[in-house]
Structures are given as structure tokens and as C-alpha cells.
Amino acid sequence: MIALTVRQSAAPIVRRIGAMLLTLWFVLTLTFVLTFAIPTDPARAVAGPKATQEQLETIRLSLRLDEPMAVQYVRYLASAAVLDLGYSHSQRRPVSDILLERLPYTALLAVSAIMFQLIVGGALGLWAAVRSGGLFDKVVFVGALVVVALPQFWVGLVLLFVFGFKLGWFPLGGASLPEGLVLPALTLGLAGVAWTSRIVRATASEALASNIVLGLRGRGIAPRRIVLKHVVRLAAGPILSVLALDLGLLLGGAVLVEAVFGWPGMGNTAFQALQQKDLPLIMGSVIVGSIFVLVINALLDTARVYLDPRTR
């Protein structure tokens, strides 16, 4: 009986990990194929524009670019499996060393932005639903439309100008903690606040009009408790699903935001790698970014399953 339960509950996890590995393999393959599609000669990128033909040939051999594509592919997968992502010629260090050093910064920025959008957007949406049709609801609605339409780099620059340059409340860049984190996290999460407020407004309104809430009111449960316990819990599942879908977008935004604020995360690294045509570092950033998205996704899914017992 116990063994049976374990097997039953283990199956989804196994499936989940399988799906993650499959996605990862897909990302690795796509990244590999793209290096052949882009018009950059890896050897030329390493050697620089002044290299002679002989030097290029030597580098090609040392990078084993002369081998058949299939062999390169297998070797590439094998080294990726042991987290060997190659050597960055622009920074003269192994790619995995660079990225492991940068990853915590991006993770911190992304998690802060997610928290910001969930807490602020959730609170705005919830209150708009409670005061549905009122002034607050209308202000949040219009505000969300405006905020979603603002380009992220522009928001970042304006925040920098106002709160960093004019008011001097926050540093103009860099990774000083915690004050250096505030503006980048606000910039990255602002659009998310807008759409989170819209989605929570919709799901919370639906919950408020439901029989569940009618029943609670019929039993005399206090309105505050109804909203903060029941409506919040009912609205939490859907917003996490949407958040999981939009993680990639968030990470894409992180590249811009990190560049604007000089935040030493993976996005900034990827941005510099692109400028330097540092192919291994670009590939590594994409791969580690994908792993990051996959892991957060799995965490969000777990949270969602925990929040809604029907999905267990």
C-alpha cells in the first residue's frame, strides 16, 4: 500500500524531470545549430581581425572545428552534461566560472522583481476587485494600461534620473546591496505589476461573485477574512500559472535592465558577450538562462500544486 502510494506520487516527479531534461536538450541543440547559422567565424572571433590565415588555421584545429558536425555535437553535449561550457576568449576564463559568478545576481534581481510584481500587483488587483467599479478600480485599470505601454529601458533611465541622479536616494549603478537592487528590480517588475493587477482583478472578482463567497457571507465570516484568506487563495493559482509562462520574457527584460543599471548579472554578461562576439559565452548564457527558467518554472508549478489540491 505504501509502496503503491510512493510510486503513484513519484510518477509525476519523474515525468516532470524528464520533461525538463528534454527541454534542456532542445535548448542545447538549438544553441548549437545557431552557432552555424550566424555569420561569425569562431576562430576569427577568437583571433581578432589582424590574425593571419595560419593563425586562424591553428585556432581552428585547437577548437576542433575541423571535425564533422555530428562529432562536434556529441562532444558539445557531453561537455555540457558536466557543466563545461567552453572558454571565454574575451574574459580569458572558463564560461561556467563566469556564469556561476553572475547567476546569483540575476537570480536575486529576478526574484526581487517577481516578488515586487506579485505583492504590489496582487494587492492593487485585489483592492480593485473589492472596490469594483469605483475610482480606485478605474485608476488601477488606466494605470496598468499606461505602465504596460512604457518601454523598460526608458522606465529604467527615468528612475535612474529621478531617484538616482536628482534625488540621490539610490546609487546610479553597480551591485551595492540592498540599495543598488531597488531601482533595477522596480524597473524589471513594473510591467509585471500592471498585468498582475489585471489578472488578479479578474480572478478575484470572479471569486467574490462565487457561491463560495456567498456561502461564507451567509455564515457571517468577516469580509476581511473572506478577502485575505479565501479570495487571495483562489486567485493565487491562476497568477502563478501566468507568471510561469512569462518567465522567459522576464529574463529577456533582465538583459536590458542589467545593461542600463550596470548590474553584474548574467544579462549584462550576455550583452557584453554579444558585443565581443564571444560565442562560447553567448551560448553559455543562453543555456544557463534556460536552466534558470526551467528551475523557477518547476518551483512555481510545485507552489501551484500546493495551492490547489485539485491538481494533486
Next chain:
Amino acid sequence: MTKPDTLGVQSVAPILVVEGLRTFLTPDRGGVTIPLVERFDLSVDPGERWAIVGESGSGKSIAARSIMCLVDPPLSSTADRIEIGGLDLTDASRAAWRNVRGQRIAMILQDPLTALSPVFTVGNQLVETIRRRPVSVHDARDRSLDLLRQVGIPDPALRLNAYPHELSGGMRQRIAIALALACEPQVLIADEPTTALDVTVQAQILELLVTLSEKTGTAVVMITHDIGILPEFAHKVAVMYGGRLVETGTVSQVLNTPLHPYTQALLRARPGRSSSAERRRLPVIGGAPPDLFRMQRGCPFAPRCEAALSTCSEIKPERAMIDGRRVACHLVTSSMGTAG
């Protein structure tokens, strides 16, 4: 013994008094206010079981919710008098109503599948409701077990940790009943509590409601469109049509000698117990229920009434007391007048 008058025939004070209840629909912008329930009166004695019957759209559910002051914009309701357990709630504040709901008057909703929160355990929802009163978590858990036992749920300790979706429809309705009874209300309003259930389960739930009301002395007001359950369930019945009560009385009075033409037509339209040999077309009430969005004069049933008089489409009939029951019909009152 000191007061001889208490020894005589004494009528019990009603546990629920509703007089002149009106509910309106006020459209968002620039609309006429539409009355959905008009002049609704009800006087329920302790332990008494009432059924409010009527077809869809007759306003019975809205009336029931209005009794508990549970209507939201665009609906609004007022009453000349609402009293529950001797407490005057006619002009009560929201906070006062919140205190009354659950504790003096509780409600069971039609669909048990959507009335319980899917994300909390049965125990969580029961404890939450019980702990509206100052009760420790531990005592509330004990009381939850008691309640589940009372509503006939096997293995209550196990069910306490179950989520609603893990239980059958009948079980869920039993839990909804347990939730309604959690704070020992004196009046229970049940809005079609069996409509969403299987026929066999329907009978069980009705039986449970009867047993509970007899054991705890809780009065029950049940909204239903099923006249067939009246004899086993209710002491008294109120028939609604077009937002108004057309006839109220004891079940035997109303079923055996219906006075109002609508009640008569409703009883005729029941699927017969006639043998298959003489099976005829089911009698129906001709016409359609009144369009509440159109202002109307006279009796709402007049357009469909076979015995309508000329006054019926002109003047709304007042309710009159006849043999201890109330009927709102010109036909009945005029024949009374000629007889008397």
C-alpha cells in the same frame, strides 16, 4: 403558576418574522427600478418547516437571500419588519447582520459542488466557521467531528482532512449543512438543497434536514420547485408567483384545497400518478411567467388565469385571511364577500 394566563392556550413567539419585504433591481445607468419581490411576509415558528414554492423567476431565491440581507447591487431590499429570534433587524447595520448570519440564521446553497472552497480542507472550513465564537482550535475540531457525525458522515476524522473534490455530491451537501449548523442557528434557509443531487441522495438529504430540525428545534425555510416533497417535508407552504406570495397555508390546506388559481394550476401540472393506460398529455399552465421588466397593473397571474375577472388586470389583489391561510386573489375574496 403565579401567572394564570400563561397556563392558557399560548401561541409561541415566532422565530422569524418578515413583513413587507421588497427587493428591487436598479439597473446601472438610467433605468427604471424593477421590483423583483413585493410585499413578502413570512412568520415562522420555532422548529417549523416551511417550503416556498414557485417556478423559476418567481423570486423565491431572491426573497430568501433578502431575508438574510444578502443581496448586492444592482439588487437592493427593504422590509417593514425583520425579526429573527426576537431580535429586530429591520434597520440593522451591516455589522449587526454579519453577527446574525450563521448564528441566528444560516443558509444552504443550491449547488454543494460550488459552495465549498476547493482549496481548503473540510475541517479548515468547519473550524473557521465554528471559531466565529470564542472557541479554541481544539474544541472547534471536536465540534467539527460532532457536526460531521450529526449530518451522517462516516469516518468523520478522516473526512476532516479531505478536500471537497474528494467527496461525493451528497457528502458535500451534508458538509454544507454541517457548516450551516456550525453556530447553532435558529433558522435555516435552504435554497433548493437537493436540486443538484441524484434522486436517491435527494431523499436522504431531505430526511436529514427533517431529522436535524426535529432534534435541534431549528426552523427550516426551504426554497423548492418540487411540490412532490411537500407532504414529507414541510408543515407550511408559501406559493410565489411573479415576485409575490399568492397563497400561504398549511401543506394539507394548500395541497388538498388550493384556493388560488395559480396554485390549482400548479398542482394540476404535476406529473400524475395515473396508470399508463390513461396517460394523457401533462397539463401545463398556458402562457409564460410575467415579464418583470414590464410595469404591470393588476394581478401578475391574470394574463394566464382561466377564471380572471375584469378587476384582475386592473387592481393588484390584497392578501386576505381565509381559514387561517392567506390568499391574494380577487376571485377568492369576492366569492367570500358574496358568501359573507
